[in-house]
Amino acid sequence: MKKYFISKSRRLRSTPYTSRIEKQGVSAYTVYNHMLLPAAFGSLEDSYHHLKQHVQIWDVAAERQVEISGKDSAKLVQLMTCRDLSKSKIGRCYYCPIVDDNGGLINDPVILKLDEERWWISIADSDVILFAKGLAIGNKFDVKIFEPNVDILAVQGPKSFKLMEKIFGVKITQMKFFGFDYFEFDGAKHLIARSGWSKQGGYEIYVEHTKSGLALYDKLFEVGKEFNVKAGCPNLIERIESALLSYANDIDNNDNPFECGLDKYVNLDSNVNFLGKEKLKEVKKNGITKKLMGVMIDAKEINVSKSIYLINEKNSKIGELRSGVYSPHFKKVIGIAMLNKPYWEVSQTFKISINDSVFEGKVCDLPFI
Amino acid sequence: MKKYFISKSRRLRSTPYTSRIEKQGVSAYTVYNHMLLPAAFGSLEDSYHHLKQHVQIWDVAAERQVEISGKDSAKLVQLMTCRDLSKSKIGRCYYCPIVDDNGGLINDPVILKLDEERWWISIADSDVILFAKGLAIGNKFDVKIFEPNVDILAVQGPKSFKLMEKIFGVKITQMKFFGFDYFEFDGAKHLIARSGWSKQGGYEIYVEHTKSGLALYDKLFEVGKEFNVKAGCPNLIERIESALLSYANDIDNNDNPFECGLDKYVNLDSNVNFLGKEKLKEVKKNGITKKLMGVMIDAKEINVSKSIYLINEKNSKIGELRSGVYSPHFKKVIGIAMLNKPYWEVSQTFKISINDSVFEGKVCDLPFI
Numbered sequence: 001m002k003k004y005f006i007s008k009s010r011r012l013r014s015t016p017y018t019s020r021i022e023k024q025g026v027s028a029y030t031v032y033n034h035m036l037l038p039a040a041f042g043s044l045e046d047s048y049h050h051l052k053q054h055v056q057i058w059d060v061a062a063e064r065q066v067e068i069s070g071k072d073s074a075k076l077v078q079l080m081t082c083r084d085l086s087k088s089k090i091g092r093c094y095y096c097p098i099v100d101d102n103g104g105l106i107n108d109p110v111i112l113k114l115d116e117e118r119w120w121i122s123i124a125d126s127d128v129i130l131f132a133k134g135l136a137i138g139n140k141f142d143v144k145i146f147e148p149n150v151d152i153l154a155v156q157g158p159k160s161f162k163l164m165e166k167i168f169g170v171k172i173t174q175m176k177f178f179g180f181d182y183f184e185f186d187g188a189k190h191l192i193a194r195s196g197w198s199k200q201g202g203y204e205i206y207v208e209h210t211k212s213g214l215a216l217y218d219k220l221f222e223v224g225k226e227f228n229v230k231a232g233c234p235n236l237i238e239r240i241e242s243a244l245l246s247y248a249n250d251i252d253n254n255d256n257p258f259e260c261g262l263d264k265y266v267n268l269d270s271n272v273n274f275l276g277k278e279k280l281k282e283v284k285k286n287g288i289t290k291k292l293m294g295v296m297i298d299a300k301e302i303n304v305s306k307s308i309y310l311i312n313e314k315n316s317k318i319g320e321l322r323s324g325v326y327s328p329h330f331k332k333v334i335g336i337a338m339l340n341k342p343y344w345e346v347s348q349t350f351k352i353s354i355n356d357s358v359f360e361g362k363v364c365d366l367p368f369i
Numbered sequence: 370m371k372k373y374f375i376s377k378s379r380r381l382r383s384t385p386y387t388s389r390i391e392k393q394g395v396s397a398y399t400v401y402n403h404m405l406l407p408a409a410f411g412s413l414e415d416s417y418h419h420l421k422q423h424v425q426i427w428d429v430a431a432e433r434q435v436e437i438s439g440k441d442s443a444k445l446v447q448l449m450t451c452r453d454l455s456k457s458k459i460g461r462c463y464y465c466p467i468v469d470d471n472g473g474l475i476n477d478p479v480i481l482k483l484d485e486e487r488w489w490i491s492i493a494d495s496d497v498i499l500f501a502k503g504l505a506i507g508n509k510f511d512v513k514i515f516e517p518n519v520d521i522l523a524v525q526g527p528k529s530f531k532l533m534e535k536i537f538g539v540k541i542t543q544m545k546f547f548g549f550d551y552f553e554f555d556g557a558k559h560l561i562a563r564s565g566w567s568k569q570g571g572y573e574i575y576v577e578h579t580k581s582g583l584a585l586y587d588k589l590f591e592v593g594k595e596f597n598v599k600a601g602c603p604n605l606i607e608r609i610e611s612a613l614l615s616y617a618n619d620i621d622n623n624d625n626p627f628e629c630g631l632d633k634y635v636n637l638d639s640n641v642n643f644l645g646k647e648k649l650k651e652v653k654k655n656g657i658t659k660k661l662m663g664v665m666i667d668a669k670e671i672n673v674s675k676s677i678y679l680i681n682e683k684n685s686k687i688g689e690l691r692s693g694v695y696s697p698h699f700k701k702v703i704g705i706a707m708l709n710k711p712y713w714e715v716s717q718t719f720k721i722s723i724n725d726s727v728f729e730g731k732v733c734d735l736p737f738i
Contacts, residue, residue, distance in 0.1 A: 007408030011617035031400035039376030127496035138507015248380035
């Protein structure tokens with residue numbers, strides 16, 4: 001596939017780490033929350049194997065935060081998500097679908113409860129801040145909403161625990177998954193969560209103090225030598241194998257959480273008030289008409305830059321592939337697809353056209369691994 | 370400057386014209402409203418000269434529309450902009466700063482009044498749809514808000530009038546600037562406005578019927594041969610010379626309309642109700658502390674991928690350059706900068722560091738030409 005350059009400008013914001021990753025061999029970017037997100041360091045497969053065996057440092061500053069504080073902050077945050085946050089705890093992260101009044105997904109962030117009246121919404125790629133501001137203004141909520149200067153560094157891979165222990169001590173290895181705490185480095189406190197956009201384990205460092213954060217970046221590479229540390233970025237193969245959903249790739253505003261397999265994050269029986277609740281009750285009662293599933297395709301390569309239709313033996317469209325990649329583990333193409341009813345059953349077969357050739361595929365459960 | 374590739378995915382949406390422009394030699398993209406916006410066809414200077422002499426067809430589908438209709442649509446649209454729309458007319462386009470409750474710019478779209486209760490907000494790069502939805506939900510407005518399938522084709526350059534006349538007849542040449550009307554082609558009606566993101570004259574075709582739009586795309590190139598038509602895209606040199614502001618490059622949420630020279634679009638004495646009105650009255654009373662101005666720099670090249678500070682003779686920061694380019698017309702670098710009070714006067718001198726060399730510059734009025 002022909003490659004195209006990215007045209008840089010102030011509108012596609014750099015991160016504090018951009019000059020570093022450009023020295024470290026980043027070759028491609030994507031744009032995420034109006035910011036540069038590194039998309040390739042060398043070959044995708046080499047990075048995949050390295051991520052699964054060693055440890056990588058990722059510039060994921062593009063995961064921006066929407067900070068909501070003030071008397072009505074809990075009410076506003078709850079209004080935006082179908083997940084019941086009434087029992088949420090300070091020091092914990094919560095994966096929360098954000099839905100509009102029609103039950104359509106607007107984002108699927110991780111929400112951090114910093115304090116009873118202070119929250120960070122760590123967003124996927126859409127301007128949740130504008131939705132929050134609109135809701136707050138319209139409802140006359142007493143809140144403060146802004147995007148703080150937080151530039152996340154992710155430390156991902158099986159050796160991330162050993163690496164972080166060397167810098168922050170054993171305490172950091174005792175943190176539970178989706179917990180967060182504060183750790184000091186070079187005179188500044190950093191919020192560090194045990195989280196990240198891979199299933200290989202690791203941490204996300206919410207850098208608010210850029211100078212200390214840059215020193216930490218360099219320290220991670222210095223100390224990380226013995227663990228074979230490399231610069232990296234979210235890896236398409238790893239994230240599809242692990243079924244980590246990507247907003248606007250796999251799921252979007254035309255989908256509701258039930259269609260995306262997010263049922264466990266939809267708390268319709270709770271007493272809390274959130275947008276789209278009645279609509280989602282209807283969906284639950286009437287059932288869904290499309291469903292996100294895994295697919296395996298007998299092909300050796302694919303580039304998904306837009307939806308690709310899946311066709312049955314009668315040449316009818318039965319769904320669309322939304323992301324896909326060749327998996328060295330399965331030795332075929334795997335992907336995430338939205339299948340129409342009733343074609344979403346495991347083992348349903350289909351045909352798909354890739355670069356003018358037709359390939360056979362099969363529906364399967366998510367995650368793949 | 371080293372170049373980087375763009376990593377394509379469904380999240381960076383293609384347009385109906387993407388496959389055509391890729392055959393026509395697009396070499397770089399930017400991302401705008403989560404969509405691919407072509408950013409280069411051959412050399413920037415060649416495209417600049419061509420645009421000023423001939424006619425170009427641009428895939429600007431990334432200028433997305435937010436459609437707002439229903440009983441409260443006028444109220445909601447007015448709430449979002451500081452420009453008084455109470456006397457607005459069907460069939461006209463209005464450049465409208467959108468501001469939040471703090472007076473900060475959220476977007477600077479062109480708003481089309483389609484009907485008394487139906488509007489298109491033709492947006493710059495931020496999710497205005499989420500702001501509108503939030504406001505509508507919070508205020509319990511009776512409106513319908515969605516992103517229609519509209520993919521704009523721009524026809525720009527001095528020969529655009531002759532080209533469009535050949536296809537649509539003389540009526541299209543009689544349309545006034547920022548007027549729009551409907552024109553038939555290949556069995557479909559297209560809304561066409563006399564507008565566009567250059568000062569070289571031309572039209573924007575709001576394509577709702579993709580099949581007819583693609584036929585029109587091809588027809589424009591066929592008929593356009595005699596006018597030396599080429600595929601193009603918004604041109605950095607032309608747009609800076611003409612001082613066409615780019616949201617998130619030149620102006621952003623930390624700026625208010627007065628700081629950006631948009632005074633004539635702020636109707637504080639009107640009776641209409643809009644967000645930030647009281648805040649903007651305060652700003653007007655107290656005066657601004659920074660101001661958007663032109664700058665000329667004695668340099669031969671520049672790449673602005675983030676703000677670059679402007680320094681005075683005492684080595685104090687007096688402002689920041691937000692976009693810039695070498696202008697073949699002025700034979701130096703020209704740019705758009707935010708200057709701190711009192712350094713925004715015409716002829717104020719400054720120093721700027723570009724690729725580790727220091728250059729002299731001067732403040733000037735906008736537009737340059």
